[in-house]
Amino acid sequence: TVFISLAMLKIKDSENSIITEFCKGIALVFANNKDSNTSKPNNDVEQKANQEEHRLSDELFNEMLPSVLPTIPGWELAKYFYPSDKRADFMDIFNLTTDKYMLLLGKCSGYGLNAAMYVSKLKVIIRCFIEEFQSPAKLLNKISKYLNTDLMPDLFVDVTAITFSPLDSQITVAMAGNTIPIINRTRSGYAELPELDTGIPLGLFNQGTEPYKDQIINIMPGDGIILHTDGITDLPGKGIERFSNEDLKNILEKLPEEDADDMLNTLVKQIKGKNSNELPEEDHSIIYLKAE
Numbered sequence: 001t002v003f004i005s006l007a008m009l010k011i012k013d014s015e016n017s018i019i020t021e022f023c024k025g026i027a028l029v030f031a032n033n034k035d036s037n038t039s040k041p042n043n044d045v046e047q048k049a050n051q052e053e054h055r056l057s058d059e060l061f062n063e064m065l066p067s068v069l070p071t072i073p074g075w076e077l078a079k080y081f082y083p084s085d086k087r088a089d090f091m092d093i094f095n096l097t098t099d100k101y102m103l104l105l106g107k108c109s110g111y112g113l114n115a116a117m118y119v120s121k122l123k124v125i126i127r128c129f130i131e132e133f134q135s136p137a138k139l140l141n142k143i144s145k146y147l148n149t150d151l152m153p154d155l156f157v158d159v160t161a162i163t164f165s166p167l168d169s170q171i172t173v174a175m176a177g178n179t180i181p182i183i184n185r186t187r188s189g190y191a192e193l194p195e196l197d198t199g200i201p202l203g204l205f206n207q208g209t210e211p212y213k214d215q216i217i218n219i220m221p222g223d224g225i226i227l228h229t230d231g232i233t234d235l236p237g238k239g240i241e242r243f244s245n246e247d248l249k250n251i252l253e254k255l256p257e258e259d260a261d262d263m264l265n266t267l268v269k270q271i272k273g274k275n276s277n278e279l280p281e282e283d284h285s286i287i288y289l290k291a292e
Contacts, residue, residue, distance in 0.1 A: 053113040057087060060116035064090035064123060065285070072101060074166030074292050076224075076260035080268050082284040086111035089229050089283035090119050090157075092126065096134045099165050105287055106159035106178060107229040109201065118155045122147070122202075136161035136174035140202065140212040144176075147203035156203040160227050164289065171217045171225060171289075177201035179233060182249055183217060184224040184290075186257035191249040222257060224290035231282035232271065243271065260290040 061083070069077045070093065081089070088108045096102055104126065108115040125146055126139070133139040140161055147156075158177040164170075173181065176199045183192040196215050217225065226248070233243045251270045255263060264286060 057111075057113045057116040058083075060113075060120050061087040061090070064092070064119060066091065066093070069093065070095070072166070075164065076288075076290040076292060078260035078264040078288045078290075080264055080284065080286040082280060084231070084280045084283050086281075087283060088115060088119075089231070089285040090123065091285065091287065092123060094127075094130050096130070096163070099167050100134070100163060101165070102130065102134065102136065102139075102161060102163045103227070103287065103289070104159055104161045105227045105229065105285060106157050106176075107231070107283070107285075109156045109158075110154065115155060119157065122157060134163070135214055136163055136172055137210070137212045137214040140174050140176050140199075141210045144202055144211065148205075156201040158201050158229070162225070162227070162289075169219045169221075169291065171219055173215045173217055174212045175199045175215075176212060177204070179228055179230050180245060181217075182226040182245060182252065183219075184226060184252050184263075184288075185220070186224065186255075186263075187220070187222040189253065191252040193245055193249055219291045221291055224260065224263070224288055226252070226267075227287040227289070229283060229285045231280060231284045232286060234282055260288050263290070264288045 065081050065083075066079075069079055071077075079091075081091075083089075088111050089106070090108070091103075091105045093101060093103045108119050110118070122143070125143055129139060129142050133142050140159065156177075158179075159175070160178040160181065161174050161176075162181075163172045173196060175196060178198065180193055180196055180198060183194060185192060194215075194217055197213060199212050219225070228248075232248070233245060248267075248271070251267060255266055255270075257263075258266065267288075268286070
């Protein structure tokens with residue numbers, strides 16, 4: 001069913017690397033399953049198979065986090081990705097037209113090779129539908145209908161999708177279970193947690209007709225928007241408490257106005273504190289988009 005589903009899509013040449021790794025993953029899962037059913041227990045063989053699955057999973061997730069972000073007129077764009085041993089986060093950005101962009105940031109509910117293949121297929125679906133469905137909500141609604149037929153019901157994804165343009169001061173947001181973005185009003189000295197419908201994760205269950213809605217955030221020059229996955233808010237804060245979005249908001253309000261890269265570096269240092277050298281329990285992914 002997985003092969004048939006992918007074959008029904010119009011695959012572009014640019015997707016070949018992801019598709020190749022995806023197929024390697026399927027072949028490895030089949031091979032390991034066959035070995036476990038037909039071979040006597042062998043700890044060395046099992047360990048080698050697990051290491052190969054882990055390596056392939058990392059390769060797939062590496063493909064799903066861009067190493068370089070594009071230069072976009074009128075906007076500064078910065079990223080912070082710190083992978084854990086249980087990879088789950090993904091991100092993509094698209095130039096829809098000469099003056100319109102879409103950015104997606106999300107996280108899979110699971111980890112390992114199955115999760116990597118699930119997200120790989122999701123990214124192929126996104127790239128196949130992105131030209132036709134250029135609104136965040138329309139794209140998520142289309143993907144939701146497709147994932148409802150998936151045969152991996154134990155997996156789902158949290159996603160935030162936004163569109164923005166150098167020509168106006170609005171950001172359009174649609175959310176599927178991800179953490180609420182934070183608006184950094186640097187020139188006013190405060191940060192804002194907008195009231196947004198966070199929605200239900202993609203692929204969780206059949207959600208009916210068009211459950212996702214476009215929502216508008218108004219941006220002024222100098223303002224920025226923080227997108228992040230919940231690995232950030234799962235970091236230990238003061239005492240035994242975890243960071244919340246309110247904690248991130250309070251940190252942002254104390255920071256001076258800086259360019260996107262410097263601001264994000266300062267924010268990460270404030271968040272991580274003494275834990276800066278420790279391998280995180282979950283992926284840490286933050287995108288900062290600032291209007292010039």
